[in-house]
Amino acid sequence: MQNNTEFNFRALLDGAIPGLSLDCVVFGYKNKKLHVLLVRFNISKVWALPGGFIPKNADMDTVANQVLLQRTGLDNVFLQQSRIFSSPDRMWDSNTQSRLAIDSLKSTWPESLTEELNAWFDQRFISMSYMALVDAEKAHPKIDFLSDACDWIPLDELPDLLLDHDQMIKEAHKQLRMKINSLPIGKSLLPERFTMSDLQSLYEAILDQKLDRGNFQRKMIRLGFLNRHEKLMTGAQNKAPYLYSINDEAYNELLEKGIGFS
Amino acid sequence: MQNNTEFNFRALLDGAIPGLSLDCVVFGYKNKKLHVLLVRFNISKVWALPGGFIPKNADMDTVANQVLLQRTGLDNVFLQQSRIFSSPDRMWDSNTQSRLAIDSLKSTWPESLTEELNAWFDQRFISMSYMALVDAEKAHPKIDFLSDACDWIPLDELPDLLLDHDQMIKEAHKQLRMKINSLPIGKSLLPERFTMSDLQSLYEAILDQKLDRGNFQRKMIRLGFLNRHEKLMTGAQNKAPYLYSINDEAYNELLEKGIGFS
Numbered sequence: 001m002q003n004n005t006e007f008n009f010r011a012l013l014d015g016a017i018p019g020l021s022l023d024c025v026v027f028g029y030k031n032k033k034l035h036v037l038l039v040r041f042n043i044s045k046v047w048a049l050p051g052g053f054i055p056k057n058a059d060m061d062t063v064a065n066q067v068l069l070q071r072t073g074l075d076n077v078f079l080q081q082s083r084i085f086s087s088p089d090r091m092w093d094s095n096t097q098s099r100l101a102i103d104s105l106k107s108t109w110p111e112s113l114t115e116e117l118n119a120w121f122d123q124r125f126i127s128m129s130y131m132a133l134v135d136a137e138k139a140h141p142k143i144d145f146l147s148d149a150c151d152w153i154p155l156d157e158l159p160d161l162l163l164d165h166d167q168m169i170k171e172a173h174k175q176l177r178m179k180i181n182s183l184p185i186g187k188s189l190l191p192e193r194f195t196m197s198d199l200q201s202l203y204e205a206i207l208d209q210k211l212d213r214g215n216f217q218r219k220m221i222r223l224g225f226l227n228r229h230e231k232l233m234t235g236a237q238n239k240a241p242y243l244y245s246i247n248d249e250a251y252n253e254l255l256e257k258g259i260g261f262s
Numbered sequence: 263m264q265n266n267t268e269f270n271f272r273a274l275l276d277g278a279i280p281g282l283s284l285d286c287v288v289f290g291y292k293n294k295k296l297h298v299l300l301v302r303f304n305i306s307k308v309w310a311l312p313g314g315f316i317p318k319n320a321d322m323d324t325v326a327n328q329v330l331l332q333r334t335g336l337d338n339v340f341l342q343q344s345r346i347f348s349s350p351d352r353m354w355d356s357n358t359q360s361r362l363a364i365d366s367l368k369s370t371w372p373e374s375l376t377e378e379l380n381a382w383f384d385q386r387f388i389s390m391s392y393m394a395l396v397d398a399e400k401a402h403p404k405i406d407f408l409s410d411a412c413d414w415i416p417l418d419e420l421p422d423l424l425l426d427h428d429q430m431i432k433e434a435h436k437q438l439r440m441k442i443n444s445l446p447i448g449k450s451l452l453p454e455r456f457t458m459s460d461l462q463s464l465y466e467a468i469l470d471q472k473l474d475r476g477n478f479q480r481k482m483i484r485l486g487f488l489n490r491h492e493k494l495m496t497g498a499q500n501k502a503p504y505l506y507s508i509n510d511e512a513y514n515e516l517l518e519k520g521i522g523f524s
Binding site for chain 1: 279281282316318319320321322323343345346348349350386388390
């Protein structure tokens with residue numbers, strides 16, 4: 001376990017905007033299941049989304065990218081604002097997990113800052129939730145001073161979470177379902193080359209429904225954002241599936257326009 | 263012109279979150295053009311989006327709804343978070359219009375609060391931009407203590423605006439184009455009954471491109487969210503267009519799912 005006192009609480013109080021934070025719902029795709037990246041507070045063992053406070057003169061998107069980089073080692077990932085959460089009862093005493101987390105956190109505070117830190121954490125925090133899509137194979141989850149685990153957790157096996165982080169995941173998943181229905185958004189979740197069956201499995205995991213194979217393939221081909229390559233040679237040649245990659249130019253045009261009237 | 267001193271600056275300083283605001287990009291559809299609702303500061307005559315500060319214990323979506331209600335008299339309108347704007351140089355001295363506005367505003371400040379208000383307005387403000395779609399025929403634009411005009415301005419005739427409000431409009435318009443490409447989002451912008459040609463004109467105004475009449479009609483009918491009614495009798499019966507209305511159940515299902523895999 002890391003030494004908690006390494007966290008610079010003085011810098012937090014002096015340099016960050018009070019009452020404002022951000023959290024990142026990072027989706028990855030592993031073993032044909034959609035996963036989300038979670039961190040676990042040390043001492044309390046409470047799970048939460050990776051996130052951070054906002055330095056007084058920072059751009060929030062930049063901070064979100066930094067959180068992603070720190071937690072996954074990845075830069076230039078698909079990262080979008082999801083939704084701002086600002087319920088008046090977004091407080092650290094709002095549920096059991098949050099109370100556990102803050103109580104343990106308090107035990108690490110320098111005595112000289114106790115009063116100021118109590119005031120800081122007693123206020124309602126408004127938090128901007130981001131959604132990120134990353135290739136889980138390329139990500140290297142990393143802990144920090146306040147956490148002792150950072151792991152990919154399948155969406156259907158989520159533990160109890162800090163604050164309203166479960167709602168943030170639910171909202172981001174809803175937005176992802178909506179987006180993948182109208183955009184070829186899968187790129188960031190896939191390896192560079194994949195089969196049509198890989199792509200369909202990804203869509204099925206996100207949409208949480210089975211799709212018709214023929215319709216799916218026709219639709220994807222028609223959208224025109226796939227390059228077809230050699231066959232994947234694993235079994236009998238006549239059954240070997242083609243490998244595909246994404247045509248960036250066509251893909252970006254679809255991302256910009258949506259598929260509705262194309 | 264209203265009396266500026268009616269604005270309660272003391273309440274602002276005591277009750278609102280420093281450094282955080284929201285702005286509303288309200289789209290309406292008039293004379294076959296997309297319009298946006300703008301307010302004009304009195305004294306400085308600077309145009310801006312309607313918006314507001316955030317009371318310390320308020321939910322931001324609730325505040326956005328209140329701004330909409332105050333400015334248009336409309337409740338329950340289509341209102342969504344668009345994007346948070348948090349550039350480090352989002353300051354009132356960042357462009358000419360903003361400097362004009364703040365200088366005039368300063369002339370209305372009670373002397374006893376000058377120092378506090380200077381500090382308040384000298385900080386960087388992070389602002390959540392909302393997008394709303396309203397039926398322009400039903401809206402009743404209203405001024406307040408700080409403004410002497412509140413009008414629908416066509417998107418292609420926008421004046422210079424406060425801060426980065428032009429970017430907020432651009433972003434909301436981009437999101438609207440994207441959404442209407444994948445959702446039957448037009449409902450809030452249309453009267454209860456409309457012709458297929460009305461609907462097509464709306465889509466063309468939002469997408470800023472001509473659409474093929476036959477394709478458009480087939481697509482809309484196929485989506486299954488339109489109820490067909492009697493013909494609109496204005497000319498020869500054989501040329502009279504059908505009137506349509508929106509089937510709320512089918513419409514809401516499409517809003518939830520998107521049209522991609524339906």
